[in-house]
Amino acid sequence: MSSTPSTRHRRYEDVLALLTGTLFAALGVLMFKQIGLVTGGTTGIAFLLHYGTGWNFGAVFFVLNLPFYLLAWRRMGPAFTVKTFAAVALLAVFTNALPQWIHFDVLHPLLATLLGGSLIGCGMLILFRHRASLGGFNVLVLYLQERYGWRAGMLQMALDCSIVLVSFFLRDWQLIALSVLGAVVVNQTLATNHRAGRYVAM
Structure with missing residues (x-):
């Protein structure tokens, strides 16, 4: 009898995914923050x-x-919660550290929107496929x-678009329009590549 290869991610693969996913997302956040x-x-x-507030x-x-x-602990289990906590902590660290390692002298707002949104979406996708998230609404939508x-x-x-629309009171219309586009790019990346049943990480 031939044994079926396990599809379960190994621990070192989860660690690499947490590092890669949060680094991608942090770079996208840095681009968003820049403009x-x-x-x-x-x-x-x-x-x-x-x-x-600064x-x-x-x-x-x-x-x-x-x-x-x-919610994550009760609905998604301890492993998901621990990995999500680690991902959130890593993103917080990376968003503070990256400006010391990289900066943009020229960054076109539209490129920052498209590329930054794609990086955030890809980072989240990596985390989702390893049973982790960036916390917050990620936990809720994965549960649903x-x-x-x-x-x-x-x-x-x-x-996301609902929250971006709230910022009409704080940002000018051009930044709001780009922010809406950025939210669409982030989530279209997820909608296209993370459908229930298409990829199941054990």
């Missing part, structure tokens, strides 16, 4: 608080995600996808 964009979820709320983005992002760990089959990317897009 003053807003995005959705707890990341978007952290952006708004950062722009409005508080450290990474620290605000980390604190905003704390209430979501209870697993429980009801709703597409995570489309649901995340609706939530």
Whole structure:
């Protein structure tokens, strides 16, 4: 009898995925931050608080995600919760560290929107496929996808665009338009590449 190869990710693969996914997302966040964009979820709320108060983005992002760990633990299990906590912490660290290692002398707003959004989406996709997330609404939409089959990317897009629209009171219309486009790029990346049943990570 031939044995079927295991599809379960090994521990070192999960570690590499956490590092790669959060680094991709942090680079996208850095591009958004460079030109003053807003995005959705707890990341978007952290952006708004950062722009409005000057508080450290990474620290605000980390604190905003704390209430979501209870839902993650109860609904998604301890392994998912631990990996999500690690991903959130890594993103907070990387968003603070990257400006010391890389900066953009020239960064066109449209390129930052498209490339930054794609990087964030790819980073989230990597994490999703290793049973992790960037916390916040990621936890909620992944639970709803697993429980009801709703597409995570489309649901995340609706939530993200709602938060971006709130920023009309704080940002000018050009940045808002680019922010909406960025949210669409992020979540279209997820909607296209992360459908229930197409890829199941054990």
